[in-house]
Amino acid sequence: MFAWEQRKLGEVAEINPSSEIPDNFEYVDLESVVGTEMIAYRRENKKTAPSRAQRLAKKGDIFYQTVRPYQKNNYHFNLTRKDFVFSTGYAQLRPNINGDFLFVYIQLSNFVNEVLNRSTGTSYPAISPSNLIRMKVAIPTNNEQEKIGAFFKQLDSLIALHQRKVKYLISTSVVYL
Template sequence: MGAVIPKGYKQTKVGLIPEDWEEFKLKDVLNLTLESLVMEDEKEYELITVRRRFGGVDSRGIFKGKKILVKNQFYVRENDFVISKRQISHGACGLVPKELDGAIVSNEYNVFQPNKDLLDQVFFNYYVRVPKFNQTFYSYSDGIHIEKLLFKTKSWLKQKIPFPPLKEQQKIAQILITWDDAISKQEALIKAKEELKKGLMQKLLSGEVRFKEFGAGTLVPSSSIEKNGTEVPAPGGWDEVRLGDISKINPKNNNLPESFVYIDLESVKNGTLLKESIINSDNAPSRAQRLLKKDDILYQTVRPYQKNNFFFKLTGNYVASTGYAQIRALESSEYLYHYLHPTFPPNYTYEITSTPKAS
């Protein structure tokens, strides 16, 4: 006896869906568009890029035609849905915002416009993030290495996907936009508080402001080294030491475990681990060398100005990219992390990033 189908739903190949939802081939709701241009050497063009993890469409900058090496480019318009053929397995897709209307992309991208009788483009931009839909991007990408997959657009467009009626799509999109707006406002508030915290950290960790029981007064300038390089004394009771004396930098590791969570430069943002992807050591990239222990500090040495450092407080098998310096404090690891991030003096940053080999 088959499973009971709830009232108001129907059974399809993709599972249970509401009765008034319909399955459409993607080619019926999306129109692949190519608005070509003839590039002029002295004319300026704005190029776009599409960020991974559904991070949206951004500007790559404005360039004269003679500076753009790939001449086969196409215009994009507001609310076009753009897919990066080589990065879509990582969620590189999104809607073109109003301010990028008239920008250009190469044929490394797919540009779609919706069939407005069947599809709301804002709804679709949310819908592709649903895990089942997101998985189709990976399923229809070919290649051996995860970073070199190529999207099979024509095959992807032939698959059937269930869609709610247009009015329901619009209602869903409206609700999700409202929530995004609320989240943005909350994030702005959090960011403001983070800036206040950074200022407090700068004063406390430099000794500019001290607790009464440990000392009094204000140190000017606040850093142990002024911008012009002139040394000033450390606060009373503080010792000046080398980082290598209080920590191990890039400690040597034995063989990597058979499988582990790999932390690359895109895994961390603002001190938070965004993703945990388990890989086998046989398929690991050559940069996977930093075998982590609890309380290790990862300090970003590739593009250190981004300050995507990480205090590792987890357990299990985790390996980080050599794009990070691995710092293992001999004591007070959490204090050292906050001292290094984000107020670390630039000349010390250089010493870490130019470390020739593991010590």
């Protein structure tokens, strides 16, 4: 076992990088992500899109739900498309460490509980990007990041596959009384 170091989230990821929104794009709102899965998006035009359509996704970005973070509706964007724009209800994290590892880390209950401690509001607790970037994260100092990230990415894929199979089996089964 190797030593891990404490770093601020803002040191291991760029938060909300600025970018130019394309004229037409796929919009991802807070309801579009459930758990770690993007379940929906809609085509929008820059002129008529909601004002919160501001976060242009780049492959590898992590979108952290800043409103009601206890829901853990966060998304690791691994598509190569350049026309996905996320709501400002997400903090956009552009990791400069292993993104798979960071994504697993921000889903941990300890991290989420600390986020909730720094959030404001009771019905809809939310954390500001300026508070989020000061959050501490424990980072392995060697290739453990890659190993941990790869393991949990594979595990998440396996869970998602089994959830889809269960959903399919339930939808196709016939119940006799």
